[in-house]
Amino acid sequence: MIRWNDLTSQQQRGALMRPAVSASASIEATVNNIIEQVKQLGDAALITFAEKFDKRSNVRLIVPQDEIDNSAHALSTELKAAIDTAYNNIKMFHQAQRPKNIELETTAGVLCELRYQAIDAVGLYVPGGSAPLPSSVLMQGVCAQLSGANTIVLATPVNGDKRIDPAILYAAKLCGITTVVESGGAGAIAAMAFGTNSVPKVNKVFGPGNSYVTMAKQLLSQNQPGFAIDMPAGPSEVLVIADQRANPQFIAADLLSQAEHGQDSQVILLCNDQETINQTQQAISSQLSCLPRADIAKAAMKNSSLILVDSIEQAFKVSAEYGPEHLILQLKEPQKYLDLVTNAGSVFVGDYTPESAGDYASGTNHVLPTYGYSKVYSSLNLLDFFRTYTVQTISKKGLKSLSTAILPLAKAEGLDAHAYAVKVRLEQLENDE
Amino acid sequence: MIRWNDLTSQQQRGALMRPAVSASASIEATVNNIIEQVKQLGDAALITFAEKFDKRSNVRLIVPQDEIDNSAHALSTELKAAIDTAYNNIKMFHQAQRPKNIELETTAGVLCELRYQAIDAVGLYVPGGSAPLPSSVLMQGVCAQLSGANTIVLATPVNGDKRIDPAILYAAKLCGITTVVESGGAGAIAAMAFGTNSVPKVNKVFGPGNSYVTMAKQLLSQNQPGFAIDMPAGPSEVLVIADQRANPQFIAADLLSQAEHGQDSQVILLCNDQETINQTQQAISSQLSCLPRADIAKAAMKNSSLILVDSIEQAFKVSAEYGPEHLILQLKEPQKYLDLVTNAGSVFVGDYTPESAGDYASGTNHVLPTYGYSKVYSSLNLLDFFRTYTVQTISKKGLKSLSTAILPLAKAEGLDAHAYAVKVRLEQLENDE
Known part of the structure; x- marks a missing residue:
């Protein structure tokens, strides 16, 4: 067990360090x-x-x-x-x-579209x-x-x-x-x-x-x-934020259901109550004894930390810095805190929302960014199976209007052929008139 | 100039081959x-x-x-x-x-959300x-x-x-x-x-x-x-599909406005009319003589092909195989063909929609997948600056319903702690009753 505020900022970074993945x-x-x-x-x-x-x-x-x-x-x-x-x-x-x-006329005679194509x-x-x-x-x-x-x-x-x-x-x-x-x-x-x-x-x-x-x-x-x-791969991980009224048996079960995935899994508990952390530790020991994959879970627990924080608000700051794949909130009135969530792959809200619900059957996707990638990658979703492309359709009038923007920019960028592709059309329009 | 149907399939692949990019x-x-x-x-x-x-x-x-x-x-x-x-x-x-x-109750008491977070x-x-x-x-x-x-x-x-x-x-x-x-x-x-x-x-x-x-x-x-x-990088490229009524001066200007980007740019014309191709070749020569970046454009034209196709439909098949960054349609009634478009980064529809309009000012994004990546990557869009994550909130009743799906799956996958995280909660519910 670690008390967050007792750590130097270097030790805090160390406490959130992920197990090294060696791509030899x-x-x-x-x-x-x-x-x-x-x-x-x-x-x-x-x-x-x-x-x-x-x-x-x-x-x-x-x-x-x-x-x-x-x-x-x-x-x-x-x-x-x-x-x-x-x-x-x-x-x-x-x-x-x-x-x-999506379809939008940005200027009279200039129709822009964003279209989706299934891969x-x-x-x-x-x-x-x-x-x-x-x-x-x-x-x-x-x-x-x-x-x-x-x-x-x-x-x-x-x-x-x-x-x-x-x-x-x-x-x-x-x-x-x-x-x-x-x-x-x-x-x-x-x-x-x-x-x-x-x-x-x-x-x-x-x-x-x-x-x-x-x-x-x-x-x-x-x-x-x-x-x-789809996305970069990494070991699976969970971060649980719990308060003093949370059930230590639930917390222990959620931590272990992550730990049993693999020896390189990482589980972190952030809790503002020392007694809850102590009871969670005991619950982990007793639950481990009944677990067929106890050896894997025990090894994973070595990469893991139970951390005492000053406040639930602090816990959310630590979580945002870590960027967990799975984030479980065993809090009183957890909805109140949802706006503090950032950098998580999937969030499990409340005492009766275990990670295994999302792993299997709630409806959300269990393919999630991990290893810090939840700061920048999305959880797998339907759009990952599509690509977008754009379509523009410009009328003669539309090109005339737009030329006052295209020609000075092409000139500034030294791209004369870009300008000429517009000029040759404007000349044709003048001839037509 | 190449006649598509005279080529063996190997020669066809060769005609669409992109200049090699050496990452030394x-x-x-x-x-x-x-x-x-x-x-x-x-x-x-x-x-x-x-x-x-x-x-x-x-x-x-x-x-x-x-x-x-x-x-x-x-x-x-x-x-x-x-x-x-x-x-x-x-x-x-x-x-x-x-x-x-997005917010959806997949089962009574099981609320799933997809949320967007700006990077x-x-x-x-x-x-x-x-x-x-x-x-x-x-x-x-x-x-x-x-x-x-x-x-x-x-x-x-x-x-x-x-x-x-x-x-x-x-x-x-x-x-x-x-x-x-x-x-x-x-x-x-x-x-x-x-x-x-x-x-x-x-x-x-x-x-x-x-x-x-x-x-x-x-x-x-x-x-x-x-x-x-954002996406893999590659040299810029354009593919123009034109019919016999297209203006060779417009086609030439569009090809050259791509070619002036760099020596490794690639431009391809697919046209169903030999005479239009001949006139385009002449227009390229005459336009090149007035172009400050003529040396670059000439070098790029060496990677490039003017291809005679049997039909406009065939042109769309060839284009889909190539997957151009920019696709320009100088066709009569081009809207009729839009459903044939696939694997393009951005599409420019009709005689008065030059690529330079999209490069600068129509409103679409000019950061586009190239070098064959338009088969699988999107044109740059607002969602590239967001990530999605999911949130699930499950009630006691919701978890009970869902347990009939979670428990057999956890058992089949040999993940006992996953099952236990549900069982320990169901036991608590029974005790509460």
């Missing part, structure tokens, strides 16, 4: 090699990687459509209903984000691991579906003789995903960036992944013109 | 060194670079406020009025892009060169001003004993820019990313620049958590 040169070299092989060999490279890294034999790269169509049969009633509910809530909230074109082909990545992550499919897939993208590719790895889990396939089916690639890692990202015989080429790849996936996304988005990624 | 390892090493020096030495590094690269003595880094305030006096009446008109049109069109927060501190870069670029200040500055950003920094280089041009300062004054940095290049970008004694730290840097500026933006956005840039 060896990872970069490995990933560059993988990218190059996929570019040269296409599917054959993916098959080699699946055999080598995932210990697979008789590799298939694309899941047959009937396996996707029949995926619901393998699910329990509860899980199918849960995926349905989550899908509906996420869809409802993201549908409300649908953009509208034509998108790739969604869902990491493997000890358990399937259908929620990650829904968070990305609903947006892709609502955007109307023509091509929606999902890639996810499998190990040994496993198949992609039916929960993943069922979520993919709901989202209208057009191709499911049974292959993961940097190779799958490269395959989506370049296209192979089996894997359609996409314009933008979304989703989390391990350090190889992250490196592949980063390298390809830098070096492959026309290819983009 | 030596530029990367130089820029990394500049970044490191600015990080360590702050202002002192900027002063050293100004002396070394820009041959300046008695370097000042920040323009005094009264010089900004009095900048209008040094301008001609025509130029001041032109800047005023451009500012007003750009402001009107971007004001119309102001985002609205707190932004940096605008305007390159130097043979002439000042006030339009570049306006395009970035209007957005920053409308967003309500607290800190708006403008950086631009000067050479020798020059000062920043009053046209730049007047545009900055209109846009409410808070600090004008008289320093450019990779050093200025690094100064804005880290902050120095004189230069405020910003979260996001916008604007074009030379290969050192571009490299600095790229490296810092990768390696500095919380720091972002």
Whole structure:
């Protein structure tokens, strides 16, 4: 436990320091090699990687459509209903984000438009691991579906003789995903960036992944013109602001539900009451003892701080400086404080709004900027699947009016051909008269 | 001149190939060194670079406020009025892009919100060169001003004993820019990313620049958590689609107004009439002879193609494949074709809508995705100066309903602490009853 006001400003920065993420040169070299092989060999490279890294034999790269169509049969009633509910809530909230074109006459005869275009082909990545992550499919897939993208590719790895889990396939089916690639890692990202015989080429790849996936996304988005990624990746994190009336069991559970994500997760509590912090510490210990992923959570707790602040207002200042991915407010009358929120990925308001609600089913997106990027990046939203472009339509009269602005500016900038493109038209108009 | 249908598909790809942009390892090493020096030495590094690269003595880094305030006096009446008109049109069109927060109850007791937050501190870069670029200040500055950003920094280089041009300062004054940095290049970008004694730290840097500026933006956005840039940079380009009734003088003027930007600019004409192409070629030659920047334009024309297509519909397909930064439609009834437009940065509709109108004064933004990025990136718009985040507020009843979705999903994903954060709250509710 730390008392914020006892720290020097250097110590305060230290207390909010995130665990270092090392993108080693060896990872970069490995990933560059993988990218190059996929570019040269296409599917054959993916098959080699699946055999080598995932210990697979008789590799298939694309899941047959009937396996996707029949995926619901393998699910329990509860899980199918849960995926349905989550899908509906996420869809409802993201549908409300649908953009509208804008049209405005800035000067008589000068019509300007801002138009939205769905990105034509998108790739969604869902990491493997000890358990399937259908929620990650829904968070990305609903947006892709609502955007109307023509091509929606999902890639996810499998190990040994496993198949992609039916929960993943069922979520993919709901989202209208057009191709499911049974292959993961940097190779799958490269395959989506370049296209192979089996894997359609996409314009933008979304989703989390391990350090190889992250490196592949980063390298390809830098070096492959026309290819983009969703946002920079980083370890997951939560910051809880709680007052003296908050329930220490709730606080502990929220901190641990973040800590169980990974050893590099970070959790921070800001509280204005010493006794609540003490009780939270005890609750963490007792809850940890029942947690299957206790080892991971314990390791993550080492990056983490329980901080005593002078006031709730101070807590919001510290939070804004840190810029948490998830911000939980266990406060009396939390609505009163919402205007103090800044630099957070997603905010959970009140004692009965745990982070896991947003992770799965409230309707908000769980793909969020982390590692300080919530100061400048958005939480994933429907507009990430669109691009905007402008259209201008100028009448003869409109160009005449506008010329008094264009010609002096072109002259000042020394761009004579820019001016001439207007002058040649004005001359034509004079001839016409 | 090329006839599209005579080409093999490989030759077609070749005809649309962009000039290679080399980001050499030596530029990367130089820029990394500049970044490191600015990080360590702050202002002192900027002063050293100004002396070394820009041959300046008695370097000042920040323009005094009264010089900004009095900048209008040094301008001609025509130029001041032109800047005023451009500012007003750009402001009107971007004001119309102001985002609205979204609020939706996805389930009874589950309120989800999408909120917009202006990025707190932004940096605008305007390159130097043979002439000042006030339009570049306006395009970035209007957005920053409308967003309500607290800190708006403008950086631009000067050479020798020059000062920043009053046209730049007047545009900055209109846009409410808070600090004008008289320093450019990779050093200025690094100064804005880290902050120095004189230069405020910003979260996001916008604007074009030379290969050192571009490299600095790229490296810092990768390696500095919380720091972002607007979009990938590339040479400027235009694609004109014209029919047999288009005016060859207009077409030539539009192609040349792009070509004069730089030797690496690319211009493409797609036309369904051989005679119009021939006349355009002649018009280019005659217009080139009167052009002060003819050498640059001639060099750029070498990267460029005049292509005969079978039909206007085919032209739109070729354009979509290329993805031009600027797309000009000199067609009869051009509105009929607008639904065929895809992958363009900004579209100029009809014979009297030259690109220079959008470059300066129509109201649309001239910062556009280029080099193939118009397939996936947006033209600069007001939302680039905002970020979105989500807020959820869940009632006791809401959490109960949602738990039937959260618990099976948390179980399927093997995240027990996620489930427990809900269970501990449901237990409390049962105890309360």
